[in-house]
Amino acid sequence: MSAHAITREASLERDTSAETAVRHALRDIALGRMVVLVDDLSPEHGSCLVMATEFVTGKHVNAMTREAGGMICLALTSERCEQLELKPMVGRNENARGTAFMATIDAREGVTTGASAADQAHTMLVAIDPSSTRSDIVMAGCVHPLRGRPGGVLERCAHTEASIDLVRLAGCRPAATICGVQNDDGAVAGMLESRAYARRHGLQVVTITDVIALRRLHDRRIQRVVSTAMPTRFGTFSAVGYRSGDGGEHLALVKGQVDGKESVLVHVHRACTTGDVFHARGCTCGERLEAAMRSLEAEGAGVLIYLSSDAPAEALVEQVISELGVASTRVTPTAAPSAGGSCEHLVAGGERERWLDAGSR
């Protein structure tokens, strides 16, 4: 990466003190420590201790019981809940907040009554072991699993989803052991009390807003996954494939040498299967794509960024340009419409095509 690229990266992650705190929290989680997750969006729900379940021991469970006092739960992804065939705790969930309490569980083997701190930790480890199946657990038991929504904290801003996202972003298996923080009198600890609690115990504090910001950043971050020479009708390009944190795949066609170059020709094209592949009448995407490739070939150097249809263009384009080491760009006029909005061809009512982006017609 060039120095220029690093500056770009830094501006993407604006280094504020809140972000430093989050980074420290991620490091602590990766080391098997607990952090305090504060619900700053709905403060009445208080805060909870969070740790990556893969590190949980009886000592941790005991410490949570004694030092935090709330209910200890095992936050699992919906995928994991399905693998273990966990059942919802009740048929019709009337929980005001929609917390997805699942039927309680114990490990089938390796526990006595299931109730001790060590037994609970063992059950949690069995539940998150990728090789475990339904037959390795029994229902009901002493561990309370919670089912996180598939979209994580971006789908539901609550402790369950935020804790799973947090441990995943720390590089751990996506399962969190959490415990509500209570005051000495048994009341749910408020924001200030939770921060004081964290200071007393030397723990990092993360808010749900922090986790949302972190998720957004992660979802947009791209990684180069492949790079190969690609001869085409229009000339030979090098095709560089990227994957973003949300699983999106993006492609850059690079012509010639662009690393460190000023005023590089850049086209941004948003994928439009109907136009790009089938050359459907009524959309000019395919033509614009071909024109872009021709112009890069004629210029002898430049980049065509091909974005998946629903990708957030601005952040991705900036990252791809940085990653390629381009010093400065010259965006072509034809890039504007396809970068601004996608030309989506939605079939409404089975027949009628709707053109969302009038500008691309």
Ligand SMILES: [Zn+2]
């Ligand atoms: Zn189109």
